[in-house]
Amino acid sequence: MINHAEDLRRAADAVALLGSSSADYEALPDAALPAGQKQIAAARRLLDTHSAWMAATIARRSRPELGHSGLVAQQGFLSPEALIQKWTGSSKGDAYKLVAVGTMMADTEAAEKLVEAALSSPDIDAAGMAGFVAKVPWQAPIARAVTTGTLSVDAAESIRAGLGQIDAAVTAEKLGAALETLLAEASTLNADEVFKRARRMRDRLDEAGIAAREKQAHDDRYLKVYRLSNGNVRLNGLFAPEDGEFVLSTFDSITAPRRGGVRFVDPQRAAWAKRLQEDPRSTEQIAADSLVQLLKIAGEADPDRVFGGRRPAVRVIVTEKALPAGQPKATEPAEPAEPADSAEPADSAEPAAHGQIEGNPVPISQETIDRLLCDTGTRGIQLDAEGQIINVGSDERLFTEKQRAAMAVRDGGCLWVDCDRSPAWTEAHHSDEWLKNNGYTDLADGVLLCHPHHLLLHNQHWTILRNGTDYWRRPPIEVDPEQKLIALPSKR
Numbered sequence: 001m002i003n004h005a006e007d008l009r010r011a012a013d014a015v016a017l018l019g020s021s022s023a024d025y026e027a028l029p030d031a032a033l034p035a036g037q038k039q040i041a042a043a044r045r046l047l048d049t050h051s052a053w054m055a056a057t058i059a060r061r062s063r064p065e066l067g068h069s070g071l072v073a074q075q076g077f078l079s080p081e082a083l084i085q086k087w088t089g090s091s092k093g094d095a096y097k098l099v100a101v102g103t104m105m106a107d108t109e110a111a112e113k114l115v116e117a118a119l120s121s122p123d124i125d126a127a128g129m130a131g132f133v134a135k136v137p138w139q140a141p142i143a144r145a146v147t148t149g150t151l152s153v154d155a156a157e158s159i160r161a162g163l164g165q166i167d168a169a170v171t172a173e174k175l176g177a178a179l180e181t182l183l184a185e186a187s188t189l190n191a192d193e194v195f196k197r198a199r200r201m202r203d204r205l206d207e208a209g210i211a212a213r214e215k216q217a218h219d220d221r222y223l224k225v226y227r228l229s230n231g232n233v234r235l236n237g238l239f240a241p242e243d244g245e246f247v248l249s250t251f252d253s254i255t256a257p258r259r260g261g262v263r264f265v266d267p268q269r270a271a272w273a274k275r276l277q278e279d280p281r282s283t284e285q286i287a288a289d290s291l292v293q294l295l296k297i298a299g300e301a302d303p304d305r306v307f308g309g310r311r312p313a314v315r316v317i318v319t320e321k322a323l324p325a326g327q328p329k330a331t332e333p334a335e336p337a338e339p340a341d342s343a344e345p346a347d348s349a350e351p352a353a354h355g356q357i358e359g360n361p362v363p364i365s366q367e368t369i370d371r372l373l374c375d376t377g378t379r380g381i382q383l384d385a386e387g388q389i390i391n392v393g394s395d396e397r398l399f400t401e402k403q404r405a406a407m408a409v410r411d412g413g414c415l416w417v418d419c420d421r422s423p424a425w426t427e428a429h430h431s432d433e434w435l436k437n438n439g440y441t442d443l444a445d446g447v448l449l450c451h452p453h454h455l456l457l458h459n460q461h462w463t464i465l466r467n468g469t470d471y472w473r474r475p476p477i478e479v480d481p482e483q484k485l486i487a488l489p490s491k492r
Contacts, residue, residue: 014042045149052146056099059103109143138166138175141179158194158195159195159198162198163178178201182197200363213362223235250294254287257273257276316356316358317355317357318355404423411426414448419450421453425450426450447471473485473486
């Protein structure tokens with residue numbers, strides 16, 4: 001039996017020993033900081049569990065049927081979330097999360113007590129027991145994980161929100177199976193990564209609903225342009241993922257040198273990046289001026305002219321079997337100016353029903369894939385059965401554009417653990433040093449790293465190793481005397 005009160009006291013004592021001021025923490029040796037951060041996280045996780053229980057109790061004592069006699073109404077609030085936000089000073093989202101997770105935990109505990117009581121009853125039959133078991137919510141494993149301290153409240157809410165609710169297409173059994181897989185992985189992921197993983201699982205279970213959600217996101221788009229009382233003009237907008245990624249790519253390409261983007265080898269591009277870095281305008285001012293300039297160019301354009309120049313890169317990742325009839329396959333790549341990528345595992349048994357915009361966690365429907373392929377064509381990038389790009393080695397010092405595109409599909413962004421930089425913000429790193437590897441630039445020996453992590457790797461003497469199709473990060477002795485390897489799974 002877990003003694004939460006005793007666990008909380010021990011966790012609080014451990015945190016208290018770290019110190020009681022900034023000076024105390026500054027005096028801690030480097031080796032003590034990771035352990036100290038983990039102790040603080042453990043204490044916070046326990047406190048969050050208690051906060052969720054309290055939030056659920058406040059919500060239960062403020063049920064709508066209680067009317068003005070409910071706790072929230074008596075305190076002058078309209079909802080449990082509003083009361084919790086006021087009392088804790090937290091955000092509305094945090095208050096909602098505590099109520100949602102706490103209620104899930106309370107419902108699970110109540111249902112499991114009913115099952116326990118039924119088991120002890122001599123009069124219960126199999127049918128009656130099945131009825132009691134059916135009352136246990138499918139989210140029960142999430143609640144148990146929070147109660148036992150193996151899952152944080154943040155991660156629990158990410159799983160709950162990511163997997164969604166039961167409907168006609170997604171049964172409790174399907175969600176339960178997905179949840180079992182997700183909980184096994186959750187300890188190695190942060191709350192944002194857990195949500196992305198859960199949302200992708202839901203999308204696979206409910207591929208028929210992707211098109212409907214995609215249409216809703218498109219219908220929700222807007223752009224408001226209005227003049228303020230002082231004469232300035234303000235823009236406020238919302239874009240669906242497809243158009244939004246194009247907008248982001250446009251401004252990323254304009255402001256990347258000011259935001260830690262990729263270094264340029266080409267002299268002209270390097271000179272442009274240097275000028276932008278030295279520009280006295282702020283990054284936001286450069287973005288604003290660039291938008292006005294883009295609108296001027298569009299306004300002065302010849303409406304009868306067909307523009308064929310390179311546009312900002314927004315790639316779509318699909319499997320070969322998602323390509324419509326007549327499109328070139330992965331072994332017969334087309335060569336468009338700005339193509340969509342096609343990645344096909346060698347032994348894929350089922351056709352894909354959706355794809356993904358590179359860098360965006362929201363899936364796109366088969367219809368959108370077909371439309372984008374019609375517009376951009378395809379570029380074949382073939383994967384083997386284990387997800388490794390089939391080697392197209394090069395004897396050039398730098399990775400080619402095609403090789404970088406292939407690595408983008410394979411790695412999904414910067415491979416450094418907990419980094420969320422998309423492929424557009426990464427550089428290709430040689431896992432084997434160039435001279436020591438006889439001058440070959442092969443895909444299998446290259447990984448994507450963002451500029452800050454690429455610099456950190458070289459400056460701090462980290463090493464990236466490859467074992468077959470798996471990549472590992474080895475810390476320097478100064479960081480870890482045992483130099484334990486850290487797995488670098490694909491962000492894809």
